[in-house]
Amino acid sequence: MSTVAVTGAEGFIGSHLVEHLVAHGHRVKAMVQYNSFSSYGWLETLDKDVLSCVEIVLGDVRDPGSVTGLVKGTEAVYHLAALIAIPYSYRAPHSYIDTNVNGTLNVLEAVRHLDIPRMVHTSTSETYGTAQTVPITEDHPINTQSPYSASKAGGDRLADAYHSSFDTQVVVLRPFNTFGPRQSMRAVIPTVIAQIAAGAREITLGDLRPTRDFLFVKDTAAAFYAVATAPAEAVVGRTFNAGTGGEISVGDLVTLVGKLMEVDLTVREDTQRLRPANSEVMRLVADASRLRAATDWAPAHSLQAGLEKTIAFFRDPANLARYKTDIYNV
Ligand SMILES: NC(=O)c1ccc[n+]([C@@H]2O[C@H](COP(=O)([O-])OP(=O)(O)OC[C@H]3O[C@@H](n4cnc5c(N)ncnc54)[C@H](O)[C@@H]3O)[C@@H](O)[C@H]2O)c1
Numbered sequence: 001m002s003t004v005a006v007t008g009a010e011g012f013i014g015s016h017l018v019e020h021l022v023a024h025g026h027r028v029k030a031m032v033q034y035n036s037f038s039s040y041g042w043l044e045t046l047d048k049d050v051l052s053c054v055e056i057v058l059g060d061v062r063d064p065g066s067v068t069g070l071v072k073g074t075e076a077v078y079h080l081a082a083l084i085a086i087p088y089s090y091r092a093p094h095s096y097i098d099t100n101v102n103g104t105l106n107v108l109e110a111v112r113h114l115d116i117p118r119m120v121h122t123s124t125s126e127t128y129g130t131a132q133t134v135p136i137t138e139d140h141p142i143n144t145q146s147p148y149s150a151s152k153a154g155g156d157r158l159a160d161a162y163h164s165s166f167d168t169q170v171v172v173l174r175p176f177n178t179f180g181p182r183q184s185m186r187a188v189i190p191t192v193i194a195q196i197a198a199g200a201r202e203i204t205l206g207d208l209r210p211t212r213d214f215l216f217v218k219d220t221a222a223a224f225y226a227v228a229t230a231p232a233e234a235v236v237g238r239t240f241n242a243g244t245g246g247e248i249s250v251g252d253l254v255t256l257v258g259k260l261m262e263v264d265l266t267v268r269e270d271t272q273r274l275r276p277a278n279s280e281v282m283r284l285v286a287d288a289s290r291l292r293a294a295t296d297w298a299p300a301h302s303l304q305a306g307l308e309k310t311i312a313f314f315r316d317p318a319n320l321a322r323y324k325t326d327i328y329n330v
Helices: 012-023 041-045 064-071 086-091 093-113 147-166 188-197 217-229 250-260 289-294 303-315
Strands: 003-007 027-033 054-059 076-079 119-122 170-175 202-205 239-242 266-269
Touching: 003 012, 003 064, 012 027, 012 041, 012 076, 012 217, 027 041, 027 064, 054 064, 064 093, 076 093, 076 217, 086 093, 086 147, 093 119, 093 147, 119 147, 119 217, 147 170, 170 217, 188 202, 188 250, 188 303, 202 250, 217 239, 217 289, 239 289, 250 303
Parallel strands: 003 027, 003 076, 027 054, 076 119, 119 170, 170 239, 202 266
Antiparallel strands: none
């Protein structure tokens, strides 16, 4: 049974990835960001059988020693830890550079010096900015419209540079908008579903016009695994989009969720949720043919199937109780 490391393991995508890795027979060293509550985040909710294959490592990607201890002795490193909220990146940009750029540098250094055979670095579709051509291929220009996106692109560039300079065996995975159970209310789908599940019929949102390519989290986890296990010559040193190729506006998404939850909704625009005009990314839709060609990956969930699973999660009162549905979650 091989041992792999995951940063950001206690988060939304990380916790699903940990489940995926254990289901595929791996032991997981899971970095959980050190905190004063001894909280292991979403990892606390996983089945005992899964957790029996998980070693929790409290640490911080900003601390090189933490990272070295985590990755030592592993066969693959999945680097997901990041600050991810775009609105908070307007308020606290320095912390985004510390975590997303310097944190990535620390992971790359550890992987390089310990000769780890494979690292997957997590990028984001936000690095493309509003689509200039659709669907978006990996050759689309990078246009960082928020401090978040700039910090993620910085990490991506370091990954490319470490491959070129030191032959570090790193792959960059660029997921488009991911959704599903456990996502925080900083994202639009949980914001809509959780407000409805808590009884609201007037939903508060930002801009309804932008379109996104929504990928169900189990498919995102499978994409990580696909690039981590593909032959090196097919993936190392390359960047891969992960998305469905489908596209829906936030407004149409709200209508669809209302229909699936069988409620009549009104939407109230909240100006504090609007991004500055030039920072809003108006259109994102993926061309993931490079990933499909290099691996056996393909998304297995339609938008509706993923939404139904997400709705079921939020309708469980024990899950809903973990959320603050009455505030704007930055
Ligand atoms: N959710 C999406 O739609 C999406 C899309 C594309 C890319 N991504 C990327 O996927 C990754 C995971 O995002 P997510 O949606 O699961 O968000 P998340 O906030 O749930 O997970 C991020 C995790 O990183 C951890 N973290 C933050 N700072 C840290 C530090 N200094 N040291 C160690 N851990 C730290 C957090 O505690 C958290 O658990 C991120 O790299 C994000 O940029 C997310």
